[in-house]
Amino acid sequence: MSFTITINGTAKNFPDKMGSAKLLDVLHGQLNLTGTKLCCGIGVCRACTTVVRRQPGANRQPVISCSTALSTLKDSEITTIEGVAQKDGKLHPVQQAFLDHFAFQCGYCAPGFVMGALAMLDQLGDQPVPAENVPQLIEEALGAHICRCTGYKRFYDALVAVIEQSPGVVKAKAGEEKQK
Numbered sequence: 083m084s085f086t087i088t089i090n091g092t093a094k095n096f097p098d099k100m101g102s103a104k105l106l107d108v109l110h111g112q113l114n115l116t117g118t119k120l121c122c123g124i125g126v127c128r129a130c131t132t133v134v135r136r137q138p139g140a141n142r143q144p145v146i147s148c149s150t151a152l153s154t155l156k157d158s159e160i161t162t163i164e165g166v167a168q169k170d171g172k173l174h175p176v177q178q179a180f181l182d183h184f185a186f187q188c189g190y191c192a193p194g195f196v197m198g199a200l201a202m203l204d205q206l207g208d209q210p211v212p213a214e215n216v217p218q219l220i221e222e223a224l225g226a227h228i229c230r231c232t233g234y235k236r237f238y239d240a241l242v243a244v245i246e247q248s249p250g251v252v253k254a255k256a257g258e259e260k261q262k
Contacts, residue, residue, distance in 0.1 A: 083097070083098045084096060084097050084098060085098065085101070085152075085153070085156040085157070086156070086157060087152065087155050087156065087157070087158055087159075087160060088158070088159040088160065089109075089113065089115070089159075089160045089161075089162065089165075090115070090160070090161060090162055090164055090165030091165065094113070096108070096152055098153075100152055101151060101152055101153030102151050102152075102153065103151065103152050104147065104148060104149060104150065104151065104152075105132065105145065105147035105148075105150045105151075105152060105155065105160070106118060106120055106130050106147040106148045106150075108152060109132075109147060109162060115162050115164050117162055117163035117164045117193050118130050118131075118132055118147055118162050118163060118193055118194075119190055119191070119193055119194065120148055121190070121191075121228075122148075122228075123148050123149075124148070124149065125146035125148055125149040126226075126228070127191070127194075127227070127228040128144075128146065128191075128194045128195075128198065128226055128227040128228065129190060129191050129193070129194045129227075129228070130146055130147040130148040130194060131144050131145065131146060131147070131193070131194035131195075131197040131198050131227070132144075132145050132147045132160055132161060132162050132163075132197055133145065133160070133161045133197050133200055133201050134155060134158045134159065134160050134161075135158060135159040135161075136157075136158050138159075141201070141204035141205055141207075141208060142161065142200060142201050142204045143201055144197060144198050144201045144223075145160070161197070161200070162193075162197075163192075163193035163196060163197065166196060166197075166200065174196070174200070175244050175247070175248075176196050176199045176200060176203070176240070176241070176244055177196055179240035179241070179243050179244045180192060180195070180196065180236075180237070180240045182240065182243070183236045183237075183239050183240035183243065184236055185232065185236040185237045185239075185240045186229065186231060186232055186236075186237075187231035187232050188230075188231050190230075190231075191227060191228065191229045191230070191231075194227055195224060195227050195229070195237055198223050198224045198227055199223065199224065199241055199244070201223065202219060202220070202223035202224070202241075203244070203245075203248065203251070205219075205223075206219070206245065206248070206251035206252075207248075207250070207251060210250060210251050210252055210253045211251075211252065211253060212252070212253045213252045213253070216242065216245055216252065217238075220238055220241050220242070224237065224238075224241070
């Protein structure tokens with residue numbers, strides 16, 4: 083018997099006996115997808131964050147790949163950092179904003195921050211928030227991510243820039259025109 087997980091748009095079949103394997107180990111060891119990073123190994127630092135869509139059309143949710151068993155991801159769609167940029171190589175707006183704002187130095191934590199930000203933007207797409215709630219939303223989405231090199235302000239500033247340029251994710255105040 084086997085189960086299927088779609089990873090970066092490609093369906094992959096795994097034997098049931100691999101159900102207890104950790105997602106990160108499979109990404110690195112079998113699929114050569116090494117952009118997702120191992121740091122603490124216990125799901126605290128969030129460097130290993132990927133996103134999962136458990137049902138078609140559902141929002142992506144962050145998944146800590148160093149401690150998530152494959153069996154919990156059956157029939158899901160996983161996106162890793164390698165699956166974020168467009169096919170033509172153009173960076174996702176979150177990736178570009180992180181570069182534009184010099185949000186990281188060594189880059190080790192960047193994949194986890196990008197993936198957490200993508201899940202946050204999915205949530206905003208379905209449930210826009212008032213502008214005054216954006217700082218809290220960013221804190222909830224990325225506050226547990228650890229970066230040893232930089233101040234978190236640059237990650238924050240980059241995400242604010244992406245949110246400001248994303249139509250429909252911030253609610254207009256009463257009496258104001260909706261954001262474009």
